[in-house]
Amino acid sequence: MKPTNIGNPDYFHKVVDCQWACPAHTPVPEYIRLIASGHYSEAYMINWRSNVFPGILGRVCDRPCEPACRRGRVDKEPVAICRLKRVAADLKDDIQERLPVPPLKKNGKRVVCVGAGPASLTVARDLAAIGYEVTILDSGATPGGMMRSQIPKFRLPDSVIDEECDYILNLGVHTRYSHWVTSLRDLLDEGWDAVFVGTGAPRGRDADVPGRREAAAHIHIGIEWLANVAFGHTTSIAPRVIVLGGGNTAMDCCRSARRLGGEDVKVVVRSGFDEMKASPWEKEDAIHESIPIINMHVPKEFVHYNGKLKGVRFEIVRAEYDAKGRRSLVPTGEPDVLMECDEVLVAIGQENSFPWIEKDIGLQFDKWGLPVLETATLQSTLPKVFFGGDAAFGPKNIITAVAHGHEAAISIDLFCRGRSLLDRPPPMVNLVSQKMGIHEWSYDNQVSEEERKKVPVKALEKTLKDIKLELELGFDPFMACAEAERCLNCDIETVFTVKTCIECDACVDICPTECITFTANGEEDDLRGRLKAPANNGEQALYVSDVLKTGRVMVKDENICLHCGMCAERCPTGAWDMQKFFLQTAEAGTEARRT
Amino acid sequence: MTFLAKPNLLRPDTPRNTLGYTRRDYEGAISTLCAGCGHDSISAAVVQACFDLDIEPHRVAKLSGIGCSSKTPDYFLGASHGFNTTHGRMPSVLTGAALANRELIYLGVSGDGDSASIGIGQFAHAMRRGVNMTYLVENNGVYGLTKGQFSATADRGSKSKRGVVNSETPIDLAALALQLGATYVARSFSGDKEQLIPLIKGALRHLGSALIDVISPCVTFNNHAGSTKSYDFVREHNDAVNRLDVILPRDKISASYPPGSLRRIVQHDGSVLHLRKIDKDYDPSDRVGAMNYLQERHVLGEIVTGLLYVDSSAEDLHRHLNTVEMPLNKLQDDTLCPGSKALEALNASLRSS
Numbered sequence: 001m002k003p004t005n006i007g008n009p010d011y012f013h014k015v016v017d018c019q020w021a022c023p024a025h026t027p028v029p030e031y032i033r034l035i036a037s038g039h040y041s042e043a044y045m046i047n048w049r050s051n052v053f054p055g056i057l058g059r060v061c062d063r064p065c066e067p068a069c070r071r072g073r074v075d076k077e078p079v080a081i082c083r084l085k086r087v088a089a090d091l092k093d094d095i096q097e098r099l100p101v102p103p104l105k106k107n108g109k110r111v112v113c114v115g116a117g118p119a120s121l122t123v124a125r126d127l128a129a130i131g132y133e134v135t136i137l138d139s140g141a142t143p144g145g146m147m148r149s150q151i152p153k154f155r156l157p158d159s160v161i162d163e164e165c166d167y168i169l170n171l172g173v174h175t176r177y178s179h180w181v182t183s184l185r186d187l188l189d190e191g192w193d194a195v196f197v198g199t200g201a202p203r204g205r206d207a208d209v210p211g212r213r214e215a216a217a218h219i220h221i222g223i224e225w226l227a228n229v230a231f232g233h234t235t236s237i238a239p240r241v242i243v244l245g246g247g248n249t250a251m252d253c254c255r256s257a258r259r260l261g262g263e264d265v266k267v268v269v270r271s272g273f274d275e276m277k278a279s280p281w282e283k284e285d286a287i288h289e290s291i292p293i294i295n296m297h298v299p300k301e302f303v304h305y306n307g308k309l310k311g312v313r314f315e316i317v318r319a320e321y322d323a324k325g326r327r328s329l330v331p332t333g334e335p336d337v338l339m340e341c342d343e344v345l346v347a348i349g350q351e352n353s354f355p356w357i358e359k360d361i362g363l364q365f366d367k368w369g370l371p372v373l374e375t376a377t378l379q380s381t382l383p384k385v386f387f388g389g390d391a392a393f394g395p396k397n398i399i400t401a402v403a404h405g406h407e408a409a410i411s412i413d414l415f416c417r418g419r420s421l422l423d424r425p426p427p428m429v430n431l432v433s434q435k436m437g438i439h440e441w442s443y444d445n446q447v448s449e450e451e452r453k454k455v456p457v458k459a460l461e462k463t464l465k466d467i468k469l470e471l472e473l474g475f476d477p478f479m480a481c482a483e484a485e486r487c488l489n490c491d492i493e494t495v496f497t498v499k500t501c502i503e504c505d506a507c508v509d510i511c512p513t514e515c516i517t518f519t520a521n522g523e524e525d526d527l528r529g530r531l532k533a534p535a536n537n538g539e540q541a542l543y544v545s546d547v548l549k550t551g552r553v554m555v556k557d558e559n560i561c562l563h564c565g566m567c568a569e570r571c572p573t574g575a576w577d578m579q580k581f582f583l584q585t586a587e588a589g590t591e592a593r594r595t
Numbered sequence: 596m597t598f599l600a601k602p603n604l605l606r607p608d609t610p611r612n613t614l615g616y617t618r619r620d621y622e623g624a625i626s627t628l629c630a631g632c633g634h635d636s637i638s639a640a641v642v643q644a645c646f647d648l649d650i651e652p653h654r655v656a657k658l659s660g661i662g663c664s665s666k667t668p669d670y671f672l673g674a675s676h677g678f679n680t681t682h683g684r685m686p687s688v689l690t691g692a693a694l695a696n697r698e699l700i701y702l703g704v705s706g707d708g709d710s711a712s713i714g715i716g717q718f719a720h721a722m723r724r725g726v727n728m729t730y731l732v733e734n735n736g737v738y739g740l741t742k743g744q745f746s747a748t749a750d751r752g753s754k755s756k757r758g759v760v761n762s763e764t765p766i767d768l769a770a771l772a773l774q775l776g777a778t779y780v781a782r783s784f785s786g787d788k789e790q791l792i793p794l795i796k797g798a799l800r801h802l803g804s805a806l807i808d809v810i811s812p813c814v815t816f817n818n819h820a821g822s823t824k825s826y827d828f829v830r831e832h833n834d835a836v837n838r839l840d841v842i843l844p845r846d847k848i849s850a851s852y853p854p855g856s857l858r859r860i861v862q863h864d865g866s867v868l869h870l871r872k873i874d875k876d877y878d879p880s881d882r883v884g885a886m887n888y889l890q891e892r893h894v895l896g897e898i899v900t901g902l903l904y905v906d907s908s909a910e911d912l913h914r915h916l917n918t919v920e921m922p923l924n925k926l927q928d929d930t931l932c933p934g935s936k937a938l939e940a941l942n943a944s945l946r947s948s
Binding site for chain 1: 598601608619629631635812814826
């Protein structure tokens, strides 16, 4: 193999699995260390810069970082990254002074964002801070989009949404609430320099089975019902409720129903338990509230008596996989099941909908009804119009919407300055030694062996009675510190210098997970098989050095490195060093370096 | 130098031996030797050898004297018996232990000061008596704990870190062991574990006294230009006569060797030593030939490594003394004491009427 080019920022970025997995590339280990040392405001600001909504995401993020966490590969469970983020938000001081101050003199460019959800708010923040005049339009009376309308208050209180939306709106962003946009043509005629569409995926999919129309009074679309609950239009539900669907919306529906008077609430899903779209922790939360999840049941009919709902008839199926691994649900032949209920919540998916975009305006849509976009720039076929969030590539999650917002803001900025949208600014990268003394590092390199901490919750008797009462209490500072210490500091990288190595084997002997081998070079597959411990995880890189004095090379398997720094401590010549890799993605307004 | 203990987190695919132990289970406390010390590599080689041989840690007794080398038994086999004796007296304490309990595996760990200076008499007698032990010399040519004076194994003409040239003749412990009747004699290099680990395995399975002289560079005081025990010098002047593979009765032999390139030696316990020849004329069963070869190469400034001599039909001290199979420390009074009647009979036989 060729020597690894550690000059490429992607190499060490990939080693920081959590940051790499985060769509917004939040520097996770850096803020976790700040939490461990009690610097909550600093930790909050690192988050705020990258993911804009630390308090919100610290409660409801989809957490792509946690399955990626290196700790999960050596320990039972990954670091509770998401809930540590909440700690930073909960325990921070007043951060007003740390927020950017928009320039007094604007740059004269006007940008409009349609929808006041996470994607639009991110665009607004990034652009307002560098002198753009940004206006947000939304049909609702408050900002936040689906964060406010669909996520139940017992998971995400309004106060948190208000606070974090205000940080953005106070940058001088204009808002027009209760404002329906009915025509893109009209909007373009208003002469904006750029239009950002962040309207989400607002239409809930319906269950098209017999009885749907007749019993309509007792059957609700999940996201519409959740919005009605969120805004106080719906305050009760009948005792017996069936929730159809296995995603996170279904989990929010059933848990909300439990709080509004639902006594016998169950979730019925077509697929098996493990294939459900809901995150494992959201399923656990539903089960914790004694809500049964019934799998492998396909709804066949809403059974009613003159429009009065009796229940739902289900067909029992099993999963069969063809040679290509595609699943089909095949009836088992068992008799159908009638589950009695008074109301049904349908949470079987969301769709995009752009009724306000004229078909003849030059904005192309693909066969799934999604806008045709340049993936990297989020620009549509109408050069002035950009998309982001669920409106861009279909329903995903908040953190993806934020990442889109950042990219769209960069594109809009380049567009407004007449620059090529592909000339994107590079990330800010820094790599610096953490050595303080002979065995002193500027980070705590002792690997914690504590188990993952569970977030304390309020008693169910109380929280099931009040839909606005937040269930989770969040970590206290001591739990937060213990959990933060579980972080392996994957951003403190092992950096090897061939010139100074004397091949004494000290690093090989001390490495607790046998990551380091000195051996003859070879092709990657061959090398992976003959390291001190075989490197079976092909997704994780091998760090290969240049040729050493004995003709061998140093090969390090990044997969299970604990970043404990023992190799560097044992190295008599300093050939190994622990260096902190810090990467922040570019923000709108950053200049691309000319080389 | 590392002060923190190694974390206990293991990779999920950590290999286990037939006893269910991981390599980590054969480790000891965290080393306090200088970073890069060759001795730490030797400790790691002992760990690997015991792991590979499925040795139960409580069946090993590790004994040492005084010095950097003699500290190392603390850094491996944390679950084994250990005895840190006085300076140079490891061989006699070990001999006593081996006589009292023949059921343990004895590992003597010593250095060039401990064995070639203050303890050379002890070393000589352990070799000639054939104590059933593995005698590991961690040989760096200097007194590291007292800041790098030449030891008795330092080559004449080699330079100290401060530029002083050694004017005294070195003691070659491997040559001495050959002359004194050791039945398994090897030399190796701490920076070459591929060679060292099998040599330790072969020695642990050998019946009789086995000496391994391991050149182990002192990074702090003896790893400079002009030293003959530095990483660079040993790598450049290493004359390996053979490569060893230790084959246990349970192992399947998959490798094939060209004819004439391999020598098979069956040890008393059924383990097989596969010696891949590098020097095709070198005969590891010829004690006198081995002694001559060492001297010849030494004159040329070469360091001969590999399994230098092995006697597969060796006998140990217990056989020489014709002791009982039962470990002496387990013999009870009823076996040891013939009783008062026997005493009376004996006394009576000695009385002249």
